[in-house]
Amino acid sequence: MNKKLVIIDGNSLMNRAFYALPDLMNKEGLHTNAIYGFTTMLFKIIDEYNPTHMSVAFDLKAPTFRHKQYENYKAGRKKMPDELRVQVEPLKELLDAFKINRLEMEGFEADDIIGTVSKIAEEDNFEVIIVTGDKDAIQLASNKTKILITKKGITELEIYDYDEVLKRYELTPDQFIDLKGLMGDKSDNIPGVPGIGEKTGIKLLKEFETIENLVQNTDKLKGSVKKKIEENIDTALMSKRLATIVRDMPVDIDIDELKLENYDEQKIIKLFNTFGFNSLIKRISMNKEVVEEKDIKSVLINNDNIDFVIDEIKKKKYMYLKTVTKKGNILDKNIIYMFIGLEQDKVYYINEEICILKLKDVLESEEIEKYGYKLKEEYIALRSYDIDIKNMKFDIVIGEYLIDATSSNYLHDNLAAKYMGKNINSEEELLGKGKKAKKFEELEEDVLVKYFNNLIEVVIGIKNEMEKTIDEYEMQELFYDIEMPLIEVLGYMEYEGFKVDIEKLEQLKEEYSTIIKNLEDNIYEMAGEEFNINSPKQLGVILFEKLELPIIKKTKTGYSTNAEVLEKLRPEHEIIDKISEYRQIVKLQSTYVDGLLNIINNKSKRIHSSFNQTITTTGRISSTEPNLQNIPVRLEMGRNLRKVFIPSEGYSLVDADYSQIELRVLAHISDDENLIKAFESGEDIHTSTASKVFDVDIKDVDSEMRSAAKAVNFGIVYGISDFGLSKNLNIPAKKAKEYIDNYFDKYPNIKKYMDDIVEKAKSDGYVSTVLNRRRYIPEINSKNFIVKNLGKRLAMNTPIQGSAADVIKIAMVNVYKKLKEENLKSKLILQVHDELIIEALEDEIDEVEKILKNEMENAVNMKVRLSIDLNTGKSWYETK
DNA sequence: AACGTCACG
DNA sequence: ACGTACGTGACGTTG
Secondary structure (H helix, E strand, C coil): CCCEEEEEEHHHHHHHHHHHCCCCECCCCCECHHHHHHHHHHHHHHHHHCCCEEEEEECCCCCCHHHHHCCCCCCCCCCCCHHHHHHHHHHHHHHHHCCCEEEECCCCCHHHHHHHHHHHHHHCCCEEEEEECCHHHHHHCCCCEEEEEECCCCCCEEEECHHHHHHHHCCCHHHHHHHHHHHCECCCCECCCCCCCHHHHHHHHHHHCCHHHHHHCHHHCCHHHHHHHHHCHHHHHHHHHHHCCCCCCCCCCCHHHHECCCCCHHHHHHHHHHHCCHHHHHHHHHHCCCCCCCCCCCEECCCCCHHHHHHHHHHHCEEEEEEEECCCCCCCCCEEEEEEEEECCEEEEECCHHHHHHCHHHHHCCCCEEEECCHHHHHHHHHCCCCCCCCEEEEHHHHHHHHCCCCCCCCHHHHHHHHHCCCCCCHHHHHCCHHHCCCHHHCCHHHHHHHHHHHHHHHHHHHHHHHHHHHHCCCHHHHHHHHHHHHHHHHHHHHHCEEECHHHHHHHHHHHHHHHHHHHHHHHHHHCCCCCCCCHHHHHHHHHHHCCCCCCCECCCCECCCHHHHHHHHHHCCHHHHHHHHHHHHHHHHHHHHHHHHHCCCCCCEECCEEECCCCCCCCCEEECCCCCCCCCCCHHHHHHHHHECCCCCEEEEEEEECCHHHHHHHHHHCCHHHHHHHHHCCCHHHHHHHHHCCCCHHHCCHHHHHHHHHHHHHHHHCCCHHHHHHHHCCCHHHHHHHHHHHHHHCHHHHHHHHHHHHHHHHHCEEECCCCCEEECHHHHCCCHHHHHHHHHHHHHHHHHHHHHHHHHHHHHHHHHHHHHCCCCCEEEEECCCEEEEEEEHHHHHHHHHHHHHHHHCCCCCCCCCCEEEEEECCCCCCC
16 A cells, blocks of 8 residues: 655644634633634545545744744744634644644754655655645645645645646745745745845746855846845845755654554544534544444334333333324324334334334333433324323433533434444434435335434433433433423423414405505505515615615615614605505514414314424523414504414413513522512512612602613613613613613622623533523633623523523423313413413313412522413403 | 514513 | 624525
């Protein structure tokens, strides 16, 4: 095999990566962009060139022989920024894990090491590849040595071999040194001959070949060039010496030591993990010669032999579980396979309904713990078989969400890479993506079996370590008592759905269509032409070019036409009102009326939203397809839509919402005496805040003061800034700052909370809720002012929003449990952050209200009491 | 796929 | 001086 050496200029490449990539950080706030860029480059080079030998050369801090020759060498160079400096040692550690040789030598620069090693390698008949961001290395090009230089960014490389240098510079690589001697080098502070640049330099060297020859023959020059050279002979010679890369350093280098060995995979994965390089973890396992590919034997179980599996489950008292379903109605039987794992290498699967039904007992047994991946899917899939799965005890997706709520990827292949260092076939690799994506039911059985066997084994492989982390983070209560039981509650709400009045919805559709049509006509007439009102771009042209209205604000793509801008333009032209109205109704029509009509379940005639438990960074749940957490309420026109959300025959809706839960949570966390007192007094909280901030008697607070105070309270919850408040209240920032200062004066412990939590985020890297839910805030250590300030607001807001989320989740679990215990027919069907909705049987309304009040107000014990408002009605609209 | 806009807590 | 309120999801347009 050909011997091939890749030698990299470590400092140079790190530098390039550092400046080319945005400021990446891991969750503890370690900057990682240079490491990341370097590593991707490393992968690329290994992939493309497949070297047998490799080394990375680094500069050391100590002065080199060049400094001794010329005291100004590299003078004036900026020192390495701290954000880059902190990445050097971790990168070296990573290289060690890769078993890639590192070279550094006191008194010499990386370039000299590279020059010396490449020479030794050339003599030993190696093919040599030098990777650097610095053009100086071009002098080393030869017919055996290629120089790769990073182009813009770091992913693109320019290749210089001997011929390429000749072509580009009309000089040999050796002459490149002379050229630099003449031109000098700003970044190294090599003087060169003043007034001689690249053009003249090349011309001279083409004629005289070297500087030495040139200075001997200055008589052949004329004019200003002659003068410049003659006056700078010594400088030119010295500059050439400085620019010459040493190729014979007095060292013994055994090139065999640069040989690539098998890298330490576990260590690399561990390091990638701390850096947060999840995508690279996948790549590292892919790069392995042999991907672990043992024959997977999940055992197919049928009706004749399933009893022995059931016995085994009962003995173990747990089961790992995954159902595979075909696409279809949530209410139908859709399971095509069910996988059951008991331990590593012991996975069974079934594909007959009769077998599923035989498992009903163990699935519904409180004694048998269920472990899995996205267990809500199992709950829902089994409901149509009349199986009510119990004791879902461990879900690795929920676990990972608690460990890192800012992660955007909880897919099993990613978790396998992180926890097990394994490269697993992902769902996207199995099914494809986008429009061409296949469905599970379209795949061959053996392919599916292999995939789901892997998935089960991932859950088995991860559970133990994840348990330890949950213990370490003291999240046992949050995980086992709240988030895990919540899975069933959310699954239940999805399966039950929310009834809608379809006729009413269709009637609204007609009404809105007529209004929209009229508005369109009006707007076209006022504009003098037809255009797409829904296009901000076209609308912008009409408003700001044709009608020449004043430009209030710009977006990065053009004119802003949002509601705030339109409000300011209102007095300018009568078209504005029509556009605002049009926007409002089109929104209602497209998102809500059409959106809802599209998604009504044809069997239940109800809406089955999906509730996601692992999306938000603060701990809230989110709702999709449709989003039932943003149904209009603020404006009457939109609020009417709530009339279509109705209970079943014989039922009513009972709606319970927490009063000021976030401010109450804040009072508790901050232990602020005044805010606690304000809640105890029973006084309206915004009025009470107004009386403090504006220093007037409660009875003298007018509505303007109250609404200003309300904005201040919102600001406090969001992580206050004078700018934000001033914008919201439309007052000068100075005035806003006065309000804030006043507020903190009157509520000193809140001020203390804000200061302390920001400090905590800085020192620990994360903040926590009352139940130890955690969010990492790397933003807070950013050098970027904007990002850092965002970090501060996140630190202030997350414990408040997150603790409120904790509280309502506890209430949900307890309300759900209570309804079940008491065998009530009433159903919990929706949560909207601080609000629960129960579809209550008429006869049970009193009991349901009692349960809601009791469980919600006593969900946690805080320094201020929690309070809810209760409303009952025949539509969501009526429960106000 | 990104952007602007707008609905909610 | 730097430019922002916190957390979401859906729609239509545009590139």
